[in-house]
Amino acid sequence: MVDTLIFIVAAVICVTGALGVVLARNPVHSALMLVMTLFGIAVQFVAQEAHFLAAVQVIVYAGAIVVLFLFVIMLLGVDRAQNLEMSFLPIQKWAALLFAAGSLTIVVALIIMVGEPVTGAEAMGGALGGTEDARLLARSLFSDYVYAFELTSLLLVIAVIGAVVLVRKPKVADAVTAGDGGDG
Amino acid sequence: MVELVWLIPALPLLGFVVLLVAGKLLVEPRSGWIATTAAGASFLMTLVVFVGLLSRDSHSGERSYELVLFEWLPAGSLHVEAGFLVDPLSVTMALFVSGVGALIHLYSIGYMHGDPKYSKFFLYLNLFLFSMLVLVFGNNLVVTFLGWEGVGACSYLLISFWHHRESAATAGKKAFVTNRVGDWGFMIATFAIWSALGTVTYTEIASSPAMTAATGTAVSLLLFVAAAGKSAQLPLYVWLPDAMEGPTPVSAMVHAATMVTSGVYLLVRMNNVLTDDALIVIAVVGAATALFAALCAVAQHDIKKVLAYSTISQLGYMFLAIGSGAYVAAIFHVITHAFFKALLFLGSGSVIHGMGDEQDMRKMGALRLAMPITAGTFIVGWLAIAGVPPFAGFWSKDEILLAAWEQKNIGPLLWVVGLITALLTAYYMSRQVILVFFGDQRWDEDAHPHESSWTMTTPLCVLAGAAIVGGAINLPLVKDWLVLEHFLEPIFNDPHHFSSGTITKVALALISVCAGIAGISLAVLSWLTRRISTDRLEPDFLENAMYVDSTYARVVDGIGTSGFQGAADIDERVVDGTVDTIGKLTLRLGQLIRPAQSGYIRNYAVGVALGALAIVAFLAWGLLL
Amino acid sequence: MEITTGWYLVLGALLFIIGGTGLLIRRNPLVMLMCVELMLNGVNLSFVAFSRTLGDVGGQTVVFFVLVVAAAEVVVGLGLVVAILRRQPGATADDLSLLKG
Numbered sequence: 001m002v003d004t005l006i007f008i009v010a011a012v013i014c015v016t017g018a019l020g021v022v023l024a025r026n027p028v029h030s031a032l033m034l035v036m037t038l039f040g041i042a043v044q045f046v047a048q049e050a051h052f053l054a055a056v057q058v059i060v061y062a063g064a065i066v067v068l069f070l071f072v073i074m075l076l077g078v079d080r081a082q083n084l085e086m087s088f089l090p091i092q093k094w095a096a097l098l099f100a101a102g103s104l105t106i107v108v109a110l111i112i113m114v115g116e117p118v119t120g121a122e123a124m125g126g127a128l129g130g131t132e133d134a135r136l137l138a139r140s141l142f143s144d145y146v147y148a149f150e151l152t153s154l155l156l157v158i159a160v161i162g163a164v165v166l167v168r169k170p171k172v173a174d175a176v177t178a179g180d181g182g183d184g
Numbered sequence: 185m186v187e188l189v190w191l192i193p194a195l196p197l198l199g200f201v202v203l204l205v206a207g208k209l210l211v212e213p214r215s216g217w218i219a220t221t222a223a224g225a226s227f228l229m230t231l232v233v234f235v236g237l238l239s240r241d242s243h244s245g246e247r248s249y250e251l252v253l254f255e256w257l258p259a260g261s262l263h264v265e266a267g268f269l270v271d272p273l274s275v276t277m278a279l280f281v282s283g284v285g286a287l288i289h290l291y292s293i294g295y296m297h298g299d300p301k302y303s304k305f306f307l308y309l310n311l312f313l314f315s316m317l318v319l320v321f322g323n324n325l326v327v328t329f330l331g332w333e334g335v336g337a338c339s340y341l342l343i344s345f346w347h348h349r350e351s352a353a354t355a356g357k358k359a360f361v362t363n364r365v366g367d368w369g370f371m372i373a374t375f376a377i378w379s380a381l382g383t384v385t386y387t388e389i390a391s392s393p394a395m396t397a398a399t400g401t402a403v404s405l406l407l408f409v410a411a412a413g414k415s416a417q418l419p420l421y422v423w424l425p426d427a428m429e430g431p432t433p434v435s436a437m438v439h440a441a442t443m444v445t446s447g448v449y450l451l452v453r454m455n456n457v458l459t460d461d462a463l464i465v466i467a468v469v470g471a472a473t474a475l476f477a478a479l480c481a482v483a484q485h486d487i488k489k490v491l492a493y494s495t496i497s498q499l500g501y502m503f504l505a506i507g508s509g510a511y512v513a514a515i516f517h518v519i520t521h522a523f524f525k526a527l528l529f530l531g532s533g534s535v536i537h538g539m540g541d542e543q544d545m546r547k548m549g550a551l552r553l554a555m556p557i558t559a560g561t562f563i564v565g566w567l568a569i570a571g572v573p574p575f576a577g578f579w580s581k582d583e584i585l586l587a588a589w590e591q592k593n594i595g596p597l598l599w600v601v602g603l604i605t606a607l608l609t610a611y612y613m614s615r616q617v618i619l620v621f622f623g624d625q626r627w628d629e630d631a632h633p634h635e636s637s638w639t640m641t642t643p644l645c646v647l648a649g650a651a652i653v654g655g656a657i658n659l660p661l662v663k664d665w666l667v668l669e670h671f672l673e674p675i676f677n678d679p680h681h682f683s684s685g686t687i688t689k690v691a692l693a694l695i696s697v698c699a700g701i702a703g704i705s706l707a708v709l710s711w712l713t714r715r716i717s718t719d720r721l722e723p724d725f726l727e728n729a730m731y732v733d734s735t736y737a738r739v740v741d742g743i744g745t746s747g748f749q750g751a752a753d754i755d756e757r758v759v760d761g762t763v764d765t766i767g768k769l770t771l772r773l774g775q776l777i778r779p780a781q782s783g784y785i786r787n788y789a790v791g792v793a794l795g796a797l798a799i800v801a802f803l804a805w806g807l808l809l
Numbered sequence: 810m811e812i813t814t815g816w817y818l819v820l821g822a823l824l825f826i827i828g829g830t831g832l833l834i835r836r837n838p839l840v841m842l843m844c845v846e847l848m849l850n851g852v853n854l855s856f857v858a859f860s861r862t863l864g865d866v867g868g869q870t871v872v873f874f875v876l877v878v879a880a881a882e883v884v885v886g887l888g889l890v891v892a893i894l895r896r897q898p899g900a901t902a903d904d905l906s907l908l909k910g
Contacts, residue, residue, distance in 0.1 A: 007812045011820050018824050021843050022831030030840050034847070037824070041850050044817065048861045050869055057853075060876055065846065065883050072887045073839055076894045095790040096833035100826050102797050107822040110804055111815050136866040137873065145870050152877045159881035166888035167895075783909025786902055790833055 006047055013040035031069045038062040052134040185236030186249045186270045188229060192278060193317035195226040199310040207303035216293035219306035223289040223313055227282040234275050247271055247674050248387060250323050257326065262378060269323035269386055273675045276515060276668070277320040277449055280522045284441045285313045287643035291530050292433040294639035295537055305345060305431070312338035316442050320449065324385040325374045328450070332370060332414065335443045336363045342438060343430040355426035362423040366413015366447075373406035377457065390456055390677065397459060404462030407454055408469070408503075411447025415499045418473045422733050424496055428488040432533030435488060440495050440529050441522035448502045448518055452511045456677050464593055467507020471588070471601040474500030476730070478608035482615070483726035486543050487532045490616050494569065495525055497605060501584050504602060508595075509680045510587030512669045516658045517584055519668075520576040523654050524568035527647035531562035534636045534644065535620060539627065545616065550625040554633040559621045561644040566617045568651040570610040571700040576654030578700075581606065582693050583660065589692055590683055599692075603699050610703025618711040660689070817858035824851030836901040838890045842883065849879050 013036055020033030038061045045054035141149055199222030203215055210218070240246040252267035268274075289309060296305050315338055319331025337360075344356025378384050380399050381392045394400065411417070416424040427439050438444075451458065451466070458466075474497045481493035498521050505514035536543055538555050552559035568577035585606070588598040627633065635641070658668040673679055682689070728734070828847030835841055853872045860868025894900055 003812050007816065011816075014820060014824060015827070018827040018831075018847050021840070021847055022827060022834065027837055027839050030843050034843050037847065037850065041824075041854060044820070044854055045857055047812075048817070048857050050857050050860070050872075053857065053869055053872055056873070056876060060880060061846070061850075065880060068883060068887060069839065069843065072891060076891065076898065092786055092790060092833060095794065096830050099790070099793045099797060099833065100830040102794075102801070103826045103829065104822070106797070106801055106804055107826070108819060111818045111822070133866070133869065137869050140866045140870045141873065144867070145874075148874060152874060152881075155878065155881050159884045163884045163888035166885070166892045781909060783906030784903050785905060786833060786836070793829055793833060 003047065006043065010040045010043040010047070013037070014044070027073050028070065031066055031073065034069070035062050035066050038066070050133055052137055185239075186233050187251060188236075189233050189249075189251055189268045189270045189321060190253065191229045192226050192233065192282065193314050193321065195222045195229065196310045196313040196317065198222060200307060200314060203303055203307040203310065207307055210303055212297070212302050213293055215303035215306050216289070216296070219310045220286065220289035220293060222310055223282065223286040226313065226317065227279075227286045230275070230278045230282045233270060234279060237270060237272070237275055250387065252323070261382065262384075264324060264326045264384060266327060267323040267385075268321040268327075270321070271674065272671045273449075273452060273515070274321050276519070276672065277445075278317060280519050281316050281320060281442050282313070284522050284526050284647070285316075285437060287646055288433050288437040288441075288526065288530070289313075291436075291533070291640050291643045292431075294637040295433055295533055296431065301345070305342075308338055308341045308345070309433070309437070312342065312438060312443075316446070319446055323387070325370075325377065326384055328453075329367075329370055329374065332410075332446060333367065335438070335446065336360065336367070336414070339363070339427070339434075339438050339443055342434040343427045345430055345434070349429065351426075352429040355423070355429040359423035359427050362420050363413050365420055366410045369406040369409030369413065370450075373403050373410065376403045376406065386453060389454070395457070397461075400457060400459040401461045404454075404458040405465065407450060407457070408462065408466050411451055411503070412469070413447075414450075415444045415447030415503070416473075416496045417447075417469055417500065417503060418476060419732075421473065421477070421496050422736060425489055425492045428486070428492050432488065432529060432536060435492070436526045436529035436533065439492070440525035444495060444499055445502075445518045445522070448499070448506065448514055451503075451506050452515060452675070455511055455675070458506075463507045463509065465507070467504050467588070467591060467598055468594075470500045470503025470505075470507055471598050471605075472500070473497070474504060474605045475601050475608075476500075478605045478612065480726050480730065481612045482608060483723060484612075485545055485727070487535065487545050487548070487616065487620065488529070488543060490545075490612060491525070491528055491532060494528075494609065494613065495521075497609060498525065498569070501581065501602065501605070504598060505584040505587050508584075508587040508591040508598070510583065510682075511676065511680060512658070512672050513580065513583040513587050515672060516668055517580040519657070520568065520580040520651070520654045523647055523650040524565045524575075524577055527561060527565040527644060527651055528569065530640070530644055530647065531558050531565060534558040534640055535562075535633075537636055537640070538633045540632070542627070545619040547627050548620045548625075549623045549627065550621070551633055552621040555635045557635055557641045557644065561641075561648040562621065563617060564648040564651050566613050568654075569613055570704060571606055571696060572704075573697065574652075574655060576651050578697070579655035579659060582696055583658070585696055586682060586684065586689060586692055587680075589688075603696060606696055607699040607703040610700040611707050614704045614707030615711050618707060622712055814858050814862045818855055821851040821854035821858065824848070824854065826851075836903055838893070838900075838902055839887075841902060842886050842890070845886075846879065846883070849875060 017033045017035075017037030017040060021030045021037065024030045024033060038057060042054040042057045042062075045051070045057060196219075199219050202218060202222075203210075207215055237247055237249070240249075249270040250267055251270070252265045254266050255263065256266040257264035289306070292305065292309065296302050299305065312335060315331045315334025317331070319328050319335060322328035322331060340356045340360040343359050344353045347353045347356070374384060376399065377389065380395045380403070381389060383389060383392065395403065409420075413420045424439060424444070428435055430438075477493045477496035477500060481490050481497065484490045484493060498517070502514045502517050502521075505511070505517060534555065535548070535551060535558060538551075538558070539548065542548070564575070568575040571578045571581045573579075585599055585602045588602050589595050591598055656667075658666055660666065669679075684692075825848050828844045828849075828851060831844035831847065832841055835844065853875055856868045856872045856875075860866065860872075893905070897904065
């Protein structure tokens with residue numbers, strides 16, 4: 001009973017947030033709606049006994065990524081609600097709706113029809129369960145997926161370097177500069 | 185000893201390689217001596233192989249030895265070897281080819297003296313000898329064809345030896361192109377023979393069952409086309425008069441004694457394939473050619489052109505013999521003709537050399553005093569070709585006329601044509617001898633005629649000797665004296681036998697001798713003693729060889745050019761048009777699709793999304809149903 | 810009623826679709842990036858659901874990686890957005906159409 005309630009509430013939060021992201025005019029509102037969705041997802045993770053991931057989700061996603069979004073929005077000053085920015089290209093709106101409808105149909109159909117053998121909620125024991133998930137996750141990460149782990153760390157470094165390079169202001173070529181110390 | 189047959193072509197090839205590598209380094213006569221030594225050694229080897237062949241018994245079929253070097257073209261059911269066939273026919277051909285060839289090599293040492301491309305001449309000459317020997321000794325049609333093409337190429341190289349002269353270069357091209365028509369015939373015939381008989385090797389063809397009449401006649405005629413190209417018969421003879429642009433030794437060797445006889449050799453080799461219908465055609469064409477060429481020779485002024493047309497005419501005789509079924513007579517005439525025609529050409533070369541490269545007979549005369557050896561040997565050659573007994577030409581020509589008389593269908597007609605040709609031959613050769621060696625001297629002031637060196641006169645004497653006694657190899661008087669005929673017997677499944685009685689033979693011989701004497705008398709009366717006016721004896725019509733050449737040129741030019749133009753137009757409009765249209769269509773198609781590249785990434789995202797959806801739907805279809 | 814795995818999957822799908830549609834509709838590059846995050850979250854949810862059902866921790870590992878990569882992606886993406894919008898403050902996704910055929 002409680003599970004059902006939690007699920008429904010969290011689901012509602014998620015979907016509302018998602019719709020808010022898509023439909024809000026002000027980008028800042030979109031960002032805040034995103035935070036709402038992320039929290040809802042975190043709750044769902046907890047409900048599925050993935051506590052570690054829920055924590056990571058909140059810290060990384062909501063705490064870092066969305067904050068980054070807000071930084072950039074404020075930096076660039078696009079927070080002011082400008083044009084309505086709904087679809088503008090001729091077929092775009094209809095194509096998007098077609099995509100939405102089609103995808104929904106197919107996925108729901110798949111889930112319902114194929115779901116039976118998979119959705120056996122009894123199989124909750126086994127490897128997962130309880131508070132052991134961090135340990136299991138760590139073990140899996142550093143044994144089975146250690147290469148991917150190393151590569152993602154490399155990826156992070158690359159991303160940082162890339163970002164720094166991208167946002168660097170281009171040097172202004174000044175032939176007459178007397179070679180003064182100047183500001184860097 | 186017959187296993188040494190491979191040395192016979194190998195020695196001239198060695199000479200060729202040596203000269204190719206070191207030719208430029210050699211001082212003038214040395215390269216000539218190297219080449220002559222190679223040719224002479226080749227002749228000695230031929231003698232060795234000949235003796236070896238003689239030591240084999242002729243009746244048990246042992247006189248046919250094949251030396252296979254390696255398998256050349258194994259292609260499915262076609263097996264072409266690189267091999268040599270030693271049998272009486274090939275050895276006979278090789279004997280006079282290498283013998284006369286060696287003599288001409290010797291002659292060239294003196295003749296080509298002072299020419300800047302001295303070594304190159306001997307290079308080509310050796311290569312030619314090699315190709316000719318390969319042609320003669322090949323044991324199958326393909327090896328023979330290799331030699332065939334080789335001699336054609338060497339002929340081209342040698343005709344246009346002085347290529348800075350435009351007429352020489354053109355003559356070389358003409359020879360090559362005309363020969364090519366013959367080569368086409370050879371190739372098609374080879375293909376047809378292979379498809380009909382399953383083999384191209386001579387020994388196997390000789391023992392194969394006969395082909396159907398139609399195939400056989402077609403093959404025979406194709407082989408004759410090949411022979412007509414190489415041996416200058418109507419209508420492919422046009423290259424031979426122009427080939428006189430080459431140096432005289434070339435004319436002697438290639439265009440008198442050896443290469444032009446390859447056509448005769450081919451037909452004799454393939455004798456059991458030739459059908460009766462084709463043989464009639466061959467005989468008619470041969471006779472017509474003989475007469476035509478003799479008529480043209482009557483009115484020529486160039487000393488070598490007379491001999492060129494004479495060669496064509498004598499070759500016509502050989503094909504007349506083949507057409508009448510007398511293959512041995514044809515080979516006999518090939519041999520005697522090689523002797524006296526080479527002699528005549530070399531003699532004319534000596535005259536040209538002595539007269540400082542003058543070739544017009546109208547500027548000669550009374551040269552017998554200045555060049556006695558040349559004159560003497562030339563006269564021997566003249567008597568031989570005119571058919572005066574007991575010189576060699578009489579015996580062979582007479583045998584051909586007898587064979588023509590006995591030909592089943594139109595024998596007497598062919599004989600008459602041959603007789604008239606013999607008369608004309610005697611006439612024009614006598615005319616030549618008189619104009620050059622007798623009469624008043626008509627040469628320019630600055631000409632100093634002198635006898636040539638020993639390297640040039642020795643071959644003349646040797647060949648004169650051969651022209652005198654050469655008839656001995658096939659004298660018809662006593663059966664045992666028909667040495668050549670007995671020797672060549674194994675070649676033929678069905679040897680030819682003369683059917684006339686002795687009286688007929690003697691009568692025909694007498695008539696031909698009379699014709700010869702009549703021709704000589706006519707010439708003497710016209711040119712020497714001036715009893716008959718010579719004004720109308722050299723009509724322009726004949727001097728220009730009945731305008732055959734110019735007609736060819738006009739026809740090929742007219743039809744040929746418009747044909748080529750038409751082909752070019754088709755290429756431009758149809759082929760290029762198609763390609764261009766396809767290009768334009770592609771461009772149009774591109775224009776049509778262009779709006780899809782709107783540049784807006786959201787559109788592209790839509791494409792991605794819908795595409796992914798479609799794929800998932802497709803994959804899920806099976807699951808959902 | 811029992812909350813089976815299917816429910817989570819549907820929720821994940823719903824988030825994914827909403828995010829995808831938003832991506833196709835919106836023009837502001839920042840909002841488009843946020844929609845991408847939505848899609849990723851939907852996928853994460855599905856992974857965790859399966860991980861729990863099948864009893865394999867591999868699903869959670871994948872989610873972990875997705876999280877990391879999403880972070881890196883956002884960093885680079887925002888860098889690009891900054892670089893573009895700095896020149897042209899009012900730029901939208903539609904203005905980046907230089908590759909127009």
